[in-house]
Amino acid sequence: MSQSSEAPIVELDGLSVGFGDKTVIDGVDLQLRPREIFGVVGETGAGKSVLARAIIGLLPTGGRVLAGQVRYRGQPVSTMGPEDARAFRGGKVALIGTNAKALLDPVARVGDQIARVVRSHERLDKRAATARAVALMREIGINDPERRARAYPHELSGGMAQRIVIAMALAGNPDVLLADDATLGLDATVQAQVLESLVERSRERGLSVLLVTHDLGIVRHYCDRVAVMKAGRLVEVGDVEPFLAAPANPYSRELLDAARARPTLQRPLAEDDRPPLVSVRDLTMHFAVPGSVEPIRAVDGVSFSIAAGETLALVGESGSGKTTAGQCLMRLLDNTDGRIIFNGRDITDLRENAFRPLRRNMQMVFQEPYVALNPRWRVRDLLAEPMALIEPMTSAERARRVAELLEAVHLPTALAEARPHELTAGEQKRVGVARALATKPSFIVFDEPTTALDIRVRAQIIDLIRGLQSQMNLAALFITHDLNSVRSLAHRVAVMHLGKIVEQGSTEAIFERAEHPYTRKLLAAELPVDCEPLPPGDIAA
Amino acid sequence: MPSDAPIRSSFLRPALVIGLFLLALQLIAIIFAPWIAPFSPIEANPIDSLQTPNAIHWLGTDELGMDIFSRIVFATRVNLLIGFAAVAISLAIGVPIGVLVGYYRGFTGALVMRFFDFIQSFPVFVLGMALVAVLGQEIWSVVIVLCMLFVPMFSRIVRAEVLSLRERPFIAAARCSGAGDFAIMFRHILPNAMTPVIVQISVSIGMAILLTAGLSFIGAGVRLPAPEWGLMVSSGAQQMILGVWWVALFPGLAIVFSVLSFALLSDEAKRLLDTSRPGVRR
Amino acid sequence: DTASETLIVAGPRTPESLELEYPSTEAVQEARKNVYERLLAYEMKTNEDGVQVENFDKLVGALAKSWEVSPDRSSITFHLTDAKSHAGNTLTADDLMWTFERGWTLKGTFYWYMHQMLKINDFSAFQKIDDHTVKIQLPGPSPLIERLWVNSDLGIIDATEAKKHVTAEDPWAAKWLSTNTASFSPYKVTTFTPGREVVYEANLDYYRGVPKLKKIIFREVPTSSNRVAALQGGAIDVAEWLLPRELNLLSKVPSVKVSKVYGNYIHRVDLNNTIKPFTDPRVRQALNYLVPRDQIEKSVYFGTARPTKSPVSEIYPGFTDEYFGYTEDVAKAKALLAEAGYPDGFKTELGYRTGDEIEEQIAIILKTAFARAGVDLELSKLPSSTLVERYSGGTIPAYFLRDMAIVPDAAYVTNLWLNSQSMVDFSHYKNAEVDKLIDKNLTATDEPARLADMKKVQQMVVSDAPWVFLFNPGYQLATRANVKGTSWYTPNGNAWFDYHKE
Amino acid sequence: MRVSPRQFWRRQPRLLRIIVTRIALIVPQMFGVTLIAFLLIRLLPGDPARLILGNFATDESIALYHQKLGLDKDVWTQFAIYLGNVLHGDLGTSPFTSKPILDDLADRAPATLELILFAVICTVGIGVTIAVTSVVKKGSAFDWGARAYGFAAGALPDFWVALLLVFFLYYMLGWAPAPFGRVDMMLTPPPTVTGFLTIDSLLAGDFEAFRSSAGRLILPILTITIVNAGAVTKMTQTVFAEIWAAPFVEQMRACGVPERQIIRAALRNSLPPIISVSSFILGFLLGAAVLVETIFSWGGLGQYAVQAVINSDYAALQGFVLVASAFILVVYSIADILYEVVDPRIRT
Numbered sequence A: 001m002s003q004s005s006e007a008p009i010v011e012l013d014g015l016s017v018g019f020g021d022k023t024v025i026d027g028v029d030l031q032l033r034p035r036e037i038f039g040v041v042g043e044t045g046a047g048k049s050v051l052a053r054a055i056i057g058l059l060p061t062g063g064r065v066l067a068g069q070v071r072y073r074g075q076p077v078s079t080m081g082p083e084d085a086r087a088f089r090g091g092k093v094a095l096i097g098t099n100a101k102a103l104l105d106p107v108a109r110v111g112d113q114i115a116r117v118v119r120s121h122e123r124l125d126k127r128a129a130t131a132r133a134v135a136l137m138r139e140i141g142i143n144d145p146e147r148r149a150r151a152y153p154h155e156l157s158g159g160m161a162q163r164i165v166i167a168m169a170l171a172g173n174p175d176v177l178l179a180d181d182a183t184l185g186l187d188a189t190v191q192a193q194v195l196e197s198l199v200e201r202s203r204e205r206g207l208s209v210l211l212v213t214h215d216l217g218i219v220r221h222y223c224d225r226v227a228v229m230k231a232g233r234l235v236e237v238g239d240v241e242p243f244l245a246a247p248a249n250p251y252s253r254e255l256l257d258a259a260r261a262r263p264t265l266q267r268p269l270a271e272d273d274r275p276p277l278v279s280v281r282d283l284t285m286h287f288a289v290p291g292s293v294e295p296i297r298a299v300d301g302v303s304f305s306i307a308a309g310e311t312l313a314l315v316g317e318s319g320s321g322k323t324t325a326g327q328c329l330m331r332l333l334d335n336t337d338g339r340i341i342f343n344g345r346d347i348t349d350l351r352e353n354a355f356r357p358l359r360r361n362m363q364m365v366f367q368e369p370y371v372a373l374n375p376r377w378r379v380r381d382l383l384a385e386p387m388a389l390i391e392p393m394t395s396a397e398r399a400r401r402v403a404e405l406l407e408a409v410h411l412p413t414a415l416a417e418a419r420p421h422e423l424t425a426g427e428q429k430r431v432g433v434a435r436a437l438a439t440k441p442s443f444i445v446f447d448e449p450t451t452a453l454d455i456r457v458r459a460q461i462i463d464l465i466r467g468l469q470s471q472m473n474l475a476a477l478f479i480t481h482d483l484n485s486v487r488s489l490a491h492r493v494a495v496m497h498l499g500k501i502v503e504q505g506s507t508e509a510i511f512e513r514a515e516h517p518y519t520r521k522l523l524a525a526e527l528p529v530d531c532e533p534l535p536p537g538d539i540a541a
Numbered sequence B: 001m002p003s004d005a006p007i008r009s010s011f012l013r014p015a016l017v018i019g020l021f022l023l024a025l026q027l028i029a030i031i032f033a034p035w036i037a038p039f040s041p042i043e044a045n046p047i048d049s050l051q052t053p054n055a056i057h058w059l060g061t062d063e064l065g066m067d068i069f070s071r072i073v074f075a076t077r078v079n080l081l082i083g084f085a086a087v088a089i090s091l092a093i094g095v096p097i098g099v100l101v102g103y104y105r106g107f108t109g110a111l112v113m114r115f116f117d118f119i120q121s122f123p124v125f126v127l128g129m130a131l132v133a134v135l136g137q138e139i140w141s142v143v144i145v146l147c148m149l150f151v152p153m154f155s156r157i158v159r160a161e162v163l164s165l166r167e168r169p170f171i172a173a174a175r176c177s178g179a180g181d182f183a184i185m186f187r188h189i190l191p192n193a194m195t196p197v198i199v200q201i202s203v204s205i206g207m208a209i210l211l212t213a214g215l216s217f218i219g220a221g222v223r224l225p226a227p228e229w230g231l232m233v234s235s236g237a238q239q240m241i242l243g244v245w246w247v248a249l250f251p252g253l254a255i256v257f258s259v260l261s262f263a264l265l266s267d268e269a270k271r272l273l274d275t276s277r278p279g280v281r282r
Numbered sequence C: 001d002t003a004s005e006t007l008i009v010a011g012p013r014t015p016e017s018l019e020l021e022y023p024s025t026e027a028v029q030e031a032r033k034n035v036y037e038r039l040l041a042y043e044m045k046t047n048e049d050g051v052q053v054e055n056f057d058k059l060v061g062a063l064a065k066s067w068e069v070s071p072d073r074s075s076i077t078f079h080l081t082d083a084k085s086h087a088g089n090t091l092t093a094d095d096l097m098w099t100f101e102r103g104w105t106l107k108g109t110f111y112w113y114m115h116q117m118l119k120i121n122d123f124s125a126f127q128k129i130d131d132h133t134v135k136i137q138l139p140g141p142s143p144l145i146e147r148l149w150v151n152s153d154l155g156i157i158d159a160t161e162a163k164k165h166v167t168a169e170d171p172w173a174a175k176w177l178s179t180n181t182a183s184f185s186p187y188k189v190t191t192f193t194p195g196r197e198v199v200y201e202a203n204l205d206y207y208r209g210v211p212k213l214k215k216i217i218f219r220e221v222p223t224s225s226n227r228v229a230a231l232q233g234g235a236i237d238v239a240e241w242l243l244p245r246e247l248n249l250l251s252k253v254p255s256v257k258v259s260k261v262y263g264n265y266i267h268r269v270d271l272n273n274t275i276k277p278f279t280d281p282r283v284r285q286a287l288n289y290l291v292p293r294d295q296i297e298k299s300v301y302f303g304t305a306r307p308t309k310s311p312v313s314e315i316y317p318g319f320t321d322e323y324f325g326y327t328e329d330v331a332k333a334k335a336l337l338a339e340a341g342y343p344d345g346f347k348t349e350l351g352y353r354t355g356d357e358i359e360e361q362i363a364i365i366l367k368t369a370f371a372r373a374g375v376d377l378e379l380s381k382l383p384s385s386t387l388v389e390r391y392s393g394g395t396i397p398a399y400f401l402r403d404m405a406i407v408p409d410a411a412y413v414t415n416l417w418l419n420s421q422s423m424v425d426f427s428h429y430k431n432a433e434v435d436k437l438i439d440k441n442l443t444a445t446d447e448p449a450r451l452a453d454m455k456k457v458q459q460m461v462v463s464d465a466p467w468v469f470l471f472n473p474g475y476q477l478a479t480r481a482n483v484k485g486t487s488w489y490t491p492n493g494n495a496w497f498d499y500h501k502e
Numbered sequence D: 001m002r003v004s005p006r007q008f009w010r011r012q013p014r015l016l017r018i019i020v021t022r023i024a025l026i027v028p029q030m031f032g033v034t035l036i037a038f039l040l041i042r043l044l045p046g047d048p049a050r051l052i053l054g055n056f057a058t059d060e061s062i063a064l065y066h067q068k069l070g071l072d073k074d075v076w077t078q079f080a081i082y083l084g085n086v087l088h089g090d091l092g093t094s095p096f097t098s099k100p101i102l103d104d105l106a107d108r109a110p111a112t113l114e115l116i117l118f119a120v121i122c123t124v125g126i127g128v129t130i131a132v133t134s135v136v137k138k139g140s141a142f143d144w145g146a147r148a149y150g151f152a153a154g155a156l157p158d159f160w161v162a163l164l165l166v167f168f169l170y171y172m173l174g175w176a177p178a179p180f181g182r183v184d185m186m187l188t189p190p191p192t193v194t195g196f197l198t199i200d201s202l203l204a205g206d207f208e209a210f211r212s213s214a215g216r217l218i219l220p221i222l223t224i225t226i227v228n229a230g231a232v233t234k235m236t237q238t239v240f241a242e243i244w245a246a247p248f249v250e251q252m253r254a255c256g257v258p259e260r261q262i263i264r265a266a267l268r269n270s271l272p273p274i275i276s277v278s279s280f281i282l283g284f285l286l287g288a289a290v291l292v293e294t295i296f297s298w299g300g301l302g303q304y305a306v307q308a309v310i311n312s313d314y315a316a317l318q319g320f321v322l323v324a325s326a327f328i329l330v331v332y333s334i335a336d337i338l339y340e341v342v343d344p345r346i347r348t
């Protein structure tokens, strides 16, 4: 699909960008041709975002162009006067950033925000601009755009907010779109919808798109050409198909392999007639919303059970109630209704003091690794805290135990003295796991242990849990929306949707013979690197 | 690892240097007052009244011939004592109240907060005058007035922090790890709630100095002839319009520099605490 | 033209009320002087500074054009003059009777004079003889039977007008009269905004003639230096109650005139004679020996004050300073203290009034001066209400008091402050002999004998030293140079009728 | 279907709900304030009767006077009577002005309000302008100046600044009008309509009075502004700087929205804290302006309250506390309402 004959719209010529004395973009040459969709992949910190911002001439504070230049249709961006530069941004090249909610003015109606951009590039009165905004919103696939235009950002879902940002980007009629991880953090299903309409719009309008992403699946599905970025350099640039078939660069190959890894499914445990370790019946958790009559039904009559040594995966999109269910299990939330039986004992109505001794047997690894660790405490103290639940220990014993735990989660002993903010996200997750293991519990709730991590770190964590499973005969509730990790860890899977479990079964059964339409949609939204693209309609439905 | 660079460089910031310098001056004045001050700070010597600044009386004399420089030096003791005492007492009372009220939100807590609202909405100086009228014109009365203002302030700050901290996942995690209410409140939450409090401490000392001066100015402060900056300004206030400027000017400057030093230190404290403040490392 | 007929006066505070019966503050006394007219007056004379002052030896008629006192001095008959009130009503005996009955019922100032001083026990003492004649019959003789009626506290209300404002709950129109005037005086109040201003307008029918100043605007300017600045700047015509230092400054300004009178004020430190160590006269004497009077006179008063050498005002008949021997003598003071058992001194509290700069300064000077004999004063600045409560309740050992006795009579004065029966003997001074002499002379009518007795009283009091004698601060008024006619009366309030502008 | 009161409530417009909620809160708060103020004020030492009666006090007349003031009854009866009177709009009569306290307050409130309203407007206007300029021109000399000012202003005692201004601008240079009173003593104040002399004199067409009253406002307002604008500057700087660095500002820039528009949008986002700090300053000044009032002989509420304390004038002090609290509550409520109105994220 590449049109190599035409002159490039945007051209990077030996561009280097630095922050202080650190070079972040290092001599990048790149040409963006008319009407092409160009993918840029690479791990965190590779310089993808900085690259996109360099193109639009708006480096983050402290950033400097060290060498080279960016040209738009031959004209160097750096030579534009302030007014030209303003008109250029949004009018010629538009940027779509990560985390759309933060990109919207929280106290302005979204329609007005789009109209504001329209009026920045065109002389229009307010009404005409608003009308244009509504039209753009409709174009980008927002239902009932007239009403939505009057909404404030906080009233929108993440996917919708992302569409608004796309509409803002399109509002100035640019030739080039720079989409910087535009769908990061969205649910797989929503991500697919948003990307779909973005690409569709671009093709319709004949725009060039620079699609920055982590996900090779996305590249495979949408891009014409791709560049792999590592530490500020483009290590490989080429058409997508040959690249996927045979990446030339070893780093590219490594990335591709990690993305392709498709573990074998866990077999279900052999049936036995012992009572399950954890059993949950009709668990219900409603949150009263101040000022509203209707409570949020976060968990709405959920039943499942987990046998000793078994791992149950709880999957479902964001907000479906997975974390809430897990926290009810740990009695961090007082469930509205339903029973929780642990090890044959009904723990539903136990008071905190009575329940505390039981905590040594049930632990939880929290979703956000960082915020679940007291920022003022050292790792040593964080790990020692739960030990008070077991038995009195001398400080020497405690220190030894801390060392053991760190080893168990493959962390260097030296980290015992560190504070949480000195750790990387992967290390923080591991400290969380170690903390849960400190009391040698028989049951752990893992809440999204792999999200927001780089592909390679993700694999390490999965390995770690897998190891624990087999060594300690640990029962686990494994909450995630990363289907790949479900494959490698779960014996059984429960699919949650809007507070209810819509389908439950062995991992194999769910992945291969899903019955419920929602399950199928969830599975389909995964954009694998190695299978045929699905017809778009199927996803957006 | 926390990079040492920003912290070290922030020690050289001019604001910090000025703040510490001014603080050091005050400490010197407090400790060495009798040696620094050339005259007695409380003895009237009417023969020398209202002398313009000169070689003997560097900053002049007031209506009763008391040496303004000596009084300013000695006043440092009074003013800072009041400031430190008020803030220390308020911290000791206000912080635990804030933690409890924030952690156990209930009717009592709401009542306490409403009471604080009342106290805080009461015009400062009228409250001060009334209290000093009830309690007598003592240093401790002024301290109590200030505590009435600061306790609600510290409680509020702590409470606000606690309210948000108690919902943070690490509290749930601590509970999972078997921490009881007391441990959660005072071992987990409190240390995390202290940053704004620490910043506020310094600000409050400054406020205390200003308020003490204001109270003295309207006659609800310490007892004459005790040297106190506000009182000194007040004794010169009347004459300002008649051209006698030095009596009010210099003690006022002392107030400004003193409060400024604490403001600067508070700002630097905020900055220092901020650098070690959590930020997810990617 | 109106500018020369309008006088703008600035004072520290506006009167609290126009009521005759209660407040007895300086501001109220001044208002009364202008909005009420009394029955009798003293003849005026010019003092050495050109100020009109009262000649206490010669009484003249006011609203009473003539009067008779019975030979035993136990009854007095007033014959009224033809006076017109602000409302145009003519003065009659009914006005007097209503005013007297009102005062008798309200138990305020009037009652105090009649009951405490003249010993009247029943209202029947007041009799209307005819429309222009009223007689007052005392149970016994009184030396004060005439002189009391000079006080402006005993002004006569225009009853016809006042009765229009009587209500069921308020049979004496107390509410209305506290903010309005109905009388036969030279001025009436047309605007009464306490805290801000009071506007007086002339009574064109005033019986002594039309006031030269048609309008007096009294503005409250609490800070004395602001009054100085305003006077210097020509924004006001008269500045009342300035500090000596300021008067000293103004006396050098040509456009301003400062008038001084050594009036009837007594400024002192009252010692509570029932609180240790002031129970011992030697301690009280010692303190009197410690006062640096010269220093205070120069540096605080700038020569506007004179030391008081007797409890009786120096301008009043019967005054003597011959027993006063308290010079500044530290050695003597120390000796007295040692004798009294306080060789190392003692610690005590000295109260003064919030906002009174003079007292504050003297307090600090006294602190330094007393420290020489080991007497450690703790200075308490107290709001006036608190100070008054503390000294009237007897809970403060020492405090400043600046007071005056309006009636120029030594027995009256000493009775007020030194008779142990008096409500305002706040120092709780008690000397049986003094009491006896005072009581006797409240009713005795033999003037020479009275003067002799009062001399004895002064001698005893000075030697007992119930107070720390300080100063007669005098009375001063600063005006623009074109304001003429300064006068002074015992209540220390200005009578604007005497003034005019050139 | 029957509509439950709750649902009915939910259906009302947001603004109405906010306002009604606020007003409903004021009533119990005012009751609490009345009660606490009443009890606290009874603790004040001092006996007004003595002060008023002076040398003519006798036990009899003092008792009579206490009876007149109602001081002879026990505290709770006094409170009940007082509350009843307050509900009927009667705050009592001050023995020190002989006037109904409500009249006294009504007479003095405009002086204070005129001063602090204009002062707050200047304070906020100047504070915000300085802050915004310094953030937008970060690192410039202006920015440094603004920062230094933000610090220094917080350290200035207002009474001292007032004195310095009087000394320099009035005594030395003679630029400022005399620093006592709200209007030249020679002039007759215009007839009272709003109580604001500047406005009343304009209404009366009396330009001399307007010039004089506006002139007299200069020094006190300057004092308050200099002292308090620093706090506004500092606070706005922090908030605005944070918003100025927010992704959405960057996004607007990336979309080519002109800078002026971006500043406006960012300022709009900084409004809530600016509103609360303004309301706080307004409430604070009601009590704190007493020092400035004293120096400029302003004759406002603050001075009235101070006099009331000095005289142990219970009724007047209570009246002041009541009116001050009501004022502060109203200001805070308005601020809360505005706060919620400008921030659509707050759920009601």
Ligand SMILES: Nc1ncnc2c1ncn2[C@@H]1O[C@H](COP(=O)(O)OP(=O)(O)OP(=O)(O)O)[C@@H](O)[C@H]1O
Binding pocket: A019, A024, A042, A043, A044, A045, A046, A047, A048, A049, A050, A051, A060, A061, A062, A063, A181
């Ligand atoms: N404002 C800044 N100041 C200093 N360094 C920065 C700044 N912004 C980015 N960097 C550095 O530039 C490098 C590249 O960052 P960039 O955000 O472009 O990475 P990325 O590839 O977009 O990563 P991600 O996938 O996490 O978005 C990183 O090392 C980062 O630390």
Ligand SMILES: Nc1ncnc2c1ncn2[C@@H]1O[C@H](COP(=O)(O)OP(=O)(O)OP(=O)(O)O)[C@@H](O)[C@H]1O
Binding pocket: A287, A288, A296, A297, A298, A316, A317, A318, A319, A320, A321, A322, A323, A324, A325, A367, A481
């Ligand atoms: N404390 C709370 N108060 C009110 N609503 C809540 C509360 N906690 C969760 N919710 C709501 O409950 C619903 C389920 O939330 P939950 O965190 O369990 O989802 P989740 O499946 O874990 O989502 P994610 O994948 O994003 O973690 C959401 O709509 C959420 O807004």
Ligand SMILES: [Mg+2]
Binding pocket: A048, A049, A050, A180, A181
């Ligand atoms: Mg990025």
Ligand SMILES: [Mg+2]
Binding pocket: A322, A323, A324, A367, A447
């Ligand atoms: Mg979750």
Ligand code: NI
Binding pocket: D088
């Ligand atoms: Ni009623």
